[in-house]
Amino acid sequence: MERCSSGRLSSVAACTLFGAVSLFLMAEAQAQSKVSSDSPTVQVSQGEDKSRPTDNLQGQKPLADFTQLRHDFGEIVRGQKVSFAFEFKNAGTGVLQIRSIHSSCGCLNTKVEPKDFFAPGEKGKLSFEFDSSHFSGSVLRTVTVDTNQVRNSAVTLTFSAQVREEIRSTPSLLGVGEVLPEYNKSWLINLPTALRATGSEKEVLPVSAEKAGVPSSALKQMVDSVEVKPIYVTSSHSSIQAEILAPQSKGKDYQLKVSFKGALPIGPLREKVTVWNTSRHLKELIVPIVGEVVGHVKQSAKYIEFGVVTRSEDVKRTLTLTSDRKDFKVESVTAELRRTDALEGVAIADLLKYSTMRGENATQVNFELRFPEALAAANQPINASGLFLVRTNDPDYKEVRVPFFGVLRQGEKR
Secondary structure (H helix, E strand, O other), X not given: OEEOOOOOOOHHHHHOXXXXXXXXXXXXXXXXXXXOOOOOEEEOOXXXXXXXXXXXXXXXXXXXXXOOOEEEEEEEEOOOEEEEEEEEEEOOOOOEEEEEEEEOOOOEEEEEEOOOEEOOOOEEEEEEEEEOOOOOEEEEEEEEEEEOOOOOOEEEEEEEEEEEOOEOOEXXXXXXEEEOOOOEEEEEEEEOEOOOOOOOOOOOOOHHHHHOOOOHHHHHHHHHOOOOOEEEEEEOOOOEEEEEEXXXXXXXXXXXXXEEEOOOOOEEEEEEEXXXXXXOOOOEEEEEEEEEEOOOEXXXXXXXXXXXXXXXXXXXXXXXXEEOXXXXXXXXXXXXXXXXHHHOOXXXXXXXXXXXXXXXXXXXXXXXXXXXXXXXXXXXXXXEEEEEEEEEOOOOOOEXXXXXXXXXXXXXXX
């Protein structure tokens, strides 16, 4: 068993820890709320309004005069949703229009009230709600308001907050680097807790808790406890198991034990462990797990590019497959040709050749693209593309699909 710390993470994961956590957690929030978090721009105009003031006449100039350009929420607790409204007045002589609102992250919901156009002297407000679920420490965010002012049409509003955590994971992300599908290892993650936040508002259980299979006894504890502590844990993948370990002595933290039991799918590892707890504002603490699951087979290229092939010279390319399994072998090689009008009637055997050569630690697959005699009358270059299908005896790489590209031309190669 190994304790997880930033020093033990892979170098890439360690260097990009904060960014990876933010991206992972924001992706979770997007999936649940179906709201895009990629720097959203809100278009506020909603069709034609009969009560809309007339357009600005020559010489009339609107002016958005905000009472303040910055707001500080002070200290809030991670998971809280806080709101504020920036008030403004059209201090100009023309009709002021709020064209769009651009926020610096998907953590904000914004709207202009009571409408998006204002006659001279009219007042309005831009209200927003900030969801702090994916933040800790000092937070500074901006909202850019696009108006029809002649000068400085973009008005930037700023808010700040100091987000404290009732419960957190150390580290906040588990990076395992490159692992094999049968990866079998356990990690320990600390779960420091702080004083439980107070408040008069009614606590609400996340809908996701019941969907995740959290038992009713644990659900009851999530709102009845007077202290912050983890009470239940779930995993997004059956091959990744997790459990909560009680403190070994007074003053020690709870711990999260994450165990890999093999049978991981090949490809990017993007899983999570969820720690359900008794905090007031963040009852669903997510610990992302990132890495790359690689098989025993390595290939030297993801695709084959032949370039230009002429009648006078065939082009050969090589793909090398290596494996740490001594019984590894390539069982067959075939090809699928993307049929076009120019290649209609051309046999694959007249266009492509392939063979294999097995070495001590690797198997070499040789490919060849030729100019077929059936195209001897062609005057224009012809694109040839498709897939090579390399079948092996490795259970994780039963069929290696290798795209290929090439151009058939009558003249000499450039």
